[in-house]
Amino acid sequence: xxxxxxxxxxxxxxxxxxxxxxxxxxxxxxxxxxxxxxxxxxxxxxxxxxxxxxxxxxxxxxxxxxxxxxxxxxxxxxxxxxxxxxxxxxxxxxxxxxxxxxxxxxxxxxxxxxxxxxxxxxxxxxxxxxxxxxxxxxxxxxxxxxxxxxxxxxxxxxxxxxxxxxxxxxxxxxxxxxxxxxxxxxxxxxxxxxxxxxxxxxxxxxxxxxxxxxxxxxxxxxxxxxxxxxxxxxxxxxxxxxxxxxxxxxxxxxxxxxxxxxxxxxxxxxxxxxxxxxxxxxxxxxxxxxxxxxxxxxxxxxxxxxxxxxxxxxxxxxxxxxxxxxxxxxxxxxxxxxxxxxxxxxxxxxxxxxxxxxxxxx
Amino acid sequence: xxxxxxxxxxxxxxxxxxxxxxxxxxxxxxxxxxxxxxxxxxxxxxxxxxxxxxxxxxxxxxxxxxxxxxxxxxxxxxxxxxxxxxxxxxxxxxxxxxxxxxxxxxxxxxxxxxxxxxxxxxxxxxxxxxxxxxxxxxxxxxxxxxxxxxxxxxxxxxxxxxxxxxxxxxxxxxxxxxxxxxxxxxxxxxxxxxxxxxxxxxxxxxxxxxxxxxxxxxxxxxxxxxxxxxxxxxxxxxxxxxxxxxxxxxxxxxxxxxxxxxxxxxxxxxxxxxxxxxxxxxxxxxxxxxxxxxxxxxxxxxxxxxxxxxxx
Amino acid sequence: xxxxxxxxxxxxxxxxxxxxxxxxxxxxxxxxxxxxxxxxxxxxxxxxxxxxxxxxxxxxxxxxxxxxxxxxxxxxxxxxxxxxxxxxxxxxxxxxxxxxxxxxxxxxxxxxxxxxxxxxxxxxxxxxxxxxxxxxxxxxxxxxxxxxxxxxxxxxxxxxxxxxxxxxxxxxxxxxxxxxxxxxxxxxxxxxxxxxxxxxxxxxxxxxxxxxxxxxxxxxxxxxxxxxxxxxxxxxxxxxxxxxxxxxxxxxxxxxxxxxxxxxxxxxxxx
Numbered sequence: 001x002x003x004x005x006x007x008x009x010x011x012x013x014x015x016x017x018x019x020x021x022x023x024x025x026x027x028x029x030x031x032x033x034x035x036x037x038x039x040x041x042x043x044x045x046x047x048x049x050x051x052x053x054x055x056x057x058x059x060x061x062x063x064x065x066x067x068x069x070x071x072x073x074x075x076x077x078x079x080x081x082x083x084x085x086x087x088x089x090x091x092x093x094x095x096x097x098x099x100x101x102x103x104x105x106x107x108x109x110x111x112x113x114x115x116x117x118x119x120x121x122x123x124x125x126x127x128x129x130x131x132x133x134x135x136x137x138x139x140x141x142x143x144x145x146x147x148x149x150x151x152x153x154x155x156x157x158x159x160x161x162x163x164x165x166x167x168x169x170x171x172x173x174x175x176x177x178x179x180x181x182x183x184x185x186x187x188x189x190x191x192x193x194x195x196x197x198x199x200x201x202x203x204x205x206x207x208x209x210x211x212x213x214x215x216x217x218x219x220x221x222x223x224x225x226x227x228x229x230x231x232x233x234x235x236x237x238x239x240x241x242x243x244x245x246x247x248x249x250x251x252x253x254x255x256x257x258x259x260x261x262x263x264x265x266x267x268x269x270x271x272x273x274x275x276x277x278x279x280x281x282x283x284x285x286x287x288x289x290x291x292x293x294x295x296x297x298x299x300x301x302x303x304x305x306x307x308x309x310x311x312x313x314x315x316x317x318x319x320x321x322x323x324x325x326x327x328x329x330x331x332x333x334x335x336x337x338x339x340x341x342x343x344x345x346x347x348x349x350x351x352x353x354x355x356x357x358x359x360x361x362x
Numbered sequence: 363x364x365x366x367x368x369x370x371x372x373x374x375x376x377x378x379x380x381x382x383x384x385x386x387x388x389x390x391x392x393x394x395x396x397x398x399x400x401x402x403x404x405x406x407x408x409x410x411x412x413x414x415x416x417x418x419x420x421x422x423x424x425x426x427x428x429x430x431x432x433x434x435x436x437x438x439x440x441x442x443x444x445x446x447x448x449x450x451x452x453x454x455x456x457x458x459x460x461x462x463x464x465x466x467x468x469x470x471x472x473x474x475x476x477x478x479x480x481x482x483x484x485x486x487x488x489x490x491x492x493x494x495x496x497x498x499x500x501x502x503x504x505x506x507x508x509x510x511x512x513x514x515x516x517x518x519x520x521x522x523x524x525x526x527x528x529x530x531x532x533x534x535x536x537x538x539x540x541x542x543x544x545x546x547x548x549x550x551x552x553x554x555x556x557x558x559x560x561x562x563x564x565x566x567x568x569x570x571x572x573x574x575x576x577x578x579x580x581x582x583x584x585x586x587x588x589x590x591x592x593x594x595x596x597x598x599x600x601x602x603x604x605x606x607x608x609x610x611x612x613x614x615x616x617x618x619x620x621x622x623x624x625x626x627x628x629x630x631x632x633x634x635x636x637x638x639x640x641x642x643x644x645x646x647x648x649x650x651x652x653x654x655x656x657x658x659x660x661x662x663x664x665x666x667x668x669x670x671x672x673x674x
Numbered sequence: 675x676x677x678x679x680x681x682x683x684x685x686x687x688x689x690x691x692x693x694x695x696x697x698x699x700x701x702x703x704x705x706x707x708x709x710x711x712x713x714x715x716x717x718x719x720x721x722x723x724x725x726x727x728x729x730x731x732x733x734x735x736x737x738x739x740x741x742x743x744x745x746x747x748x749x750x751x752x753x754x755x756x757x758x759x760x761x762x763x764x765x766x767x768x769x770x771x772x773x774x775x776x777x778x779x780x781x782x783x784x785x786x787x788x789x790x791x792x793x794x795x796x797x798x799x800x801x802x803x804x805x806x807x808x809x810x811x812x813x814x815x816x817x818x819x820x821x822x823x824x825x826x827x828x829x830x831x832x833x834x835x836x837x838x839x840x841x842x843x844x845x846x847x848x849x850x851x852x853x854x855x856x857x858x859x860x861x862x863x864x865x866x867x868x869x870x871x872x873x874x875x876x877x878x879x880x881x882x883x884x885x886x887x888x889x890x891x892x893x894x895x896x897x898x899x900x901x902x903x904x905x906x907x908x909x910x911x912x913x914x915x916x917x918x919x920x921x922x923x924x925x926x927x928x929x930x931x932x933x934x935x936x937x938x939x940x941x942x943x944x945x
Binding site (some may be wrong): 051052053072073074077078081082083084085088089090098099100103104147148149151161 | 838840841843845846847848849850851862863875922
Binding site (some may be wrong): 371378379382383384385386387390392394395396397398400401404416467468470472473474475478484488489491492493495496497498499500501503504505506507508509513514516517541543544547555573576582598601602604605606607608613614621622625626629631634638641642645646649653656657660666 | 679680682683684686687689690691692693694695696698700701704711712713714742753756757759760764767768769771772773774775776777778779780781782783784785786787788790791793794795797798801816820823850854877881883884887888900901902905906909913914916920924925928931932934
């Protein structure tokens, strides 16, 4: 069965600028998909093409088997929740929410009932008569959401939904959004530049760079198994070590760093090709996989370091440590009462990490 | 990025757009451009006792095609140039200095309004706009009551014993300048205000922080940044001022003869429409350069605002 | 007030405002003068206002000016809106330069030139087409609407540029189409600017002297034309009274409008 939403070789050019470059993507029904990328990567253009405000230069968009070429935004089964909400300032909340329904021909009691149900869904019951300027930011967002869900679209596009909210509100809204999506079963596509937003909300994330999709996977896979350096660096913190392979077997390889670092080769991860002895590779390790202690234990991948910098975050501390030959590592250590006196600036210590935690990048 | 171009194309159709552009365009071509062309035409004919009081430029009669094309009117302007070119020069001179005087008052006023707090600013704006909304004719009329030999100021001064005989204020360059300021001050203030209100305080603070004196800050930072407003306001005042009629008619004497009044006199008193038309063409010729310059400035702002280049 | 403005600037500012207001204040004062002069006070009287109310010529002219201004402003706003939409929304359309030049030149053109040229056109049209038959109310309305639409376009354009396009996109996204979206979403939001444009065009028409003098005919004298002819004969308190009434009407509407705006803004903040 064809996927619910299928983008095939989608391209968009503005004069000579290629905003979206031969992009293909499949999304299943009921997915909460997130398009993640920095500003200028083309995600906004892609969003507008899906909604129908831009026409692709090449490629097709199919939603539920229907080709969207030449279909006006008003006729598509797609609705947008805008980043700055774009509420109609001269209409009440009920007027805003009901706009799309009235366009579809709904009137009278049926219309009023549906509006009430939608307001209840976003926890704004009773706010129907208020005007947008009388609402807080979070409330306005909920009106925008209700309005976009009114026509029961097959695809709901959310443009940076949490960007305008403060931290506390953001956390609450994150869970609410996921909750509503699960309840309704609507396919959501969130477009954002905020990693945390993407990681929290999405079932699958597509990382975009320069108009192309670099990797599409679950948050966990993206984090633990990034396909290339860009994705690895894009999400969260990471430490890179470059080197030449000195020893390679089917289960592990060693590079020529000082001291040598061993990386386990996980066949399930499916590295494109087995690195050979003498080949140049980049290894990467996530900060929470590195432990720091004052004494050496003699384990594999134990490297003597000096603490360059440290940031105390309460829950954990972020360290930047430097090895003898200038290699930097970033690591995060949980505050644990059992630990001995934590290391401070300038202290010498040893970092260690498991070969299985090392990511091998092409 | 023409993000709405395709949008509108699909929704309203190219024809809807063309109509929206065509209707006002045709109206303006008909009721603004065509009249100017007609004026040009009439300026090449001769006056005669008929209705209308000028000879047709061309036509057909028993002898075939005839034309009354003549350059007499322009020759008249050249021959009696003191009566015509003189006032033209006068118009330019008076308009120029009026613009300057307006600027001198408008600049501090606009600064004051722009830099006041929100409540005070609203009050000052209304106060400033109020005269603008009242008829300029009335404002000038009020000025007559003030400046006449038997007007209010003279009456006051005599009553206070400061002078014995009335001082002459009417029908002087001074009364013209006063009239111009009264009429055009709001027009000069508005563009200045618009520019000043967008001025970033931080920029001024930075200049002061780097050692500039008050005058230095003004000369090196504020003036350059407000210059677009100065230019816009000056053009907005200068160009119509050159062709002003009411002010020289009511406040000016024979020494303050301006083109507007000359045209009016030729038309209404002498009933010499062709000459009046020629004067109108002369006025336009004088103002072509400033008008094109003003259009050029406008066009630059237009393009920047409505058609930013590059993808967003 | 504010400490951001230096004292000399404020003084110059006050002087400027003085120049703007002193003449009219004196004029209004002397409209209540019992005597016949506008410079020597002879006592308080409202007789000049009374005589105005019975002056048929003035009353007719007043009514005529209102009628003309109303229609001229309405046409001007309508066309001005079209021009503004074209400039802000249509990008680099065919005829943009032409429309831009034709709609900005009237803003600075000397009134004597506009007036004369329009009269010549009307006469020419009459001889060729038979319309307009003689000059009168309709020619004045056409003339006023023509320069009015250029001013209206400027006002509406400014507001349209700041308009949040996302709101329109949302309307499209929710199933709306043009021109419905324009009337249900865009127009209500820019309405204050449209009203301001109408008022501006109204005022320009009501106050116009020069152009009306050229394109009016017998029996279609507007109020400024009447005032001007009276002024030619000399300055009297009666004219002061007429002028004061005209100023009063304008002042009342401007201040009233300003108050209404403030109340609307405050009201919505409190709810």
